[in-house]
Amino acid sequence: MKPLVVITGASSGIGRQAAIDFSKAGYPLLLLARRIDLLKELKLPNSICAKVDVTDVQKFKTAVEKAEGMFGPVDLLINNAGVMPLESIDVQPLSDQHLMVDINIKGVLNGMHAVIPSMKKNKHGTIINVSSCAGRYTYSDHAVYCGTKYAVHAISEQSRKELADFNIRVSIMAPAIVDTNLLVSVKDANILDSYNNIKKSINKGLKSSDISNLMLYTYELPQEVSLKEILVSATKQKI
Ligand code: NDP
Numbered sequence: 001m002k003p004l005v006v007i008t009g010a011s012s013g014i015g016r017q018a019a020i021d022f023s024k025a026g027y028p029l030l031l032l033a034r035r036i037d038l039l040k041e042l043k044l045p046n047s048i049c050a051k052v053d054v055t056d057v058q059k060f061k062t063a064v065e066k067a068e069g070m071f072g073p074v075d076l077l078i079n080n081a082g083v084m085p086l087e088s089i090d091v092q093p094l095s096d097q098h099l100m101v102d103i104n105i106k107g108v109l110n111g112m113h114a115v116i117p118s119m120k121k122n123k124h125g126t127i128i129n130v131s132s133c134a135g136r137y138t139y140s141d142h143a144v145y146c147g148t149k150y151a152v153h154a155i156s157e158q159s160r161k162e163l164a165d166f167n168i169r170v171s172i173m174a175p176a177i178v179d180t181n182l183l184v185s186v187k188d189a190n191i192l193d194s195y196n197n198i199k200k201s202i203n204k205g206l207k208s209s210d211i212s213n214l215m216l217y218t219y220e221l222p223q224e225v226s227l228k229e230i231l232v233s234a235t236k237q238k239i
């Protein structure tokens with residue numbers, strides 16, 4: 001059997017597609033999200049679905065331990081869960097700002113914390129942290145979201161160096177616009193409208209399958225080959 005793959009935010013969008021594509025490629029899966037009903041609906045073989053909020057490190061670790069008991073050591077973590085409640089910093093509630101920090105940054109740290117001991121012990125592993133173009137460039141109404149993704153970039157870049165001697169790869173997946181449900185957390189109608197207009201002008205942007213294919217490609221490279229970062233956009237997207 002192929003090694004265990006853990007995917008956070010597997011109930012929707014990129015994570016959901018990654019679950020389908022990695023399953024097709026024969027990997028046993030631990031799928032995590034808050035909406036466990038959506039995970040179960042996937043009905044993927046050799047998969048465990050766990051209702052885990054990535055901000056809860058204890059639940060995260062327990063789910064990984066249980067999956068390792070069934071499928072052996074975790075070899076890939078896709079730290080994908082994220083939220084994007086866009087709003088200008090002067091009006092954005094502090095609670096939304098903190099939510100992004102908790103999920104987009106601390107969730108990534110919790111995932112890494114849950115798998116690094118096992119990967120270190122096995123001297124084998126890969127972590128793909130989903131950042132964004134917003135981890136490279138800043139945009140209107142994106143101050144805190146960009147802050148969280150810049151953090152994911154920096155944490156991943158330095159972790160890659162610190163984990164290299166344990167044969168653990170750390171890759172950054174940094175997409176521009178992908179057609180998913182990510183905008184569900186945007187409350188301001190004007191921001192939503194202008195974002196949707198941009199999406200319309202670029203034929204909705206990338207598809208989730210574009211990203212999951214790149215994840216599969218990154219992971220299936222020989223372990224000696226570490227693809228540090230993928231910065232990817234729809235051809236039509238210029239910003
Ligand atoms: P979706 O909204 O479609 O999916 C987000 C996923 O994250 C859901 O499965 C959701 O599951 C999960 N999630 C959110 N909060 C938590 C939490 N606290 N605990 C566990 N899971 C959580 O969006 P995308 O697929 O687009 O987003 C995936 C990643 O891609 C995010 O990190 C996003 O920032 C990044 N990204 C997206 C881009 C885009 O244009 N779509 C561009 C660049 C990066 P549930 O609600 O069931 O918990």
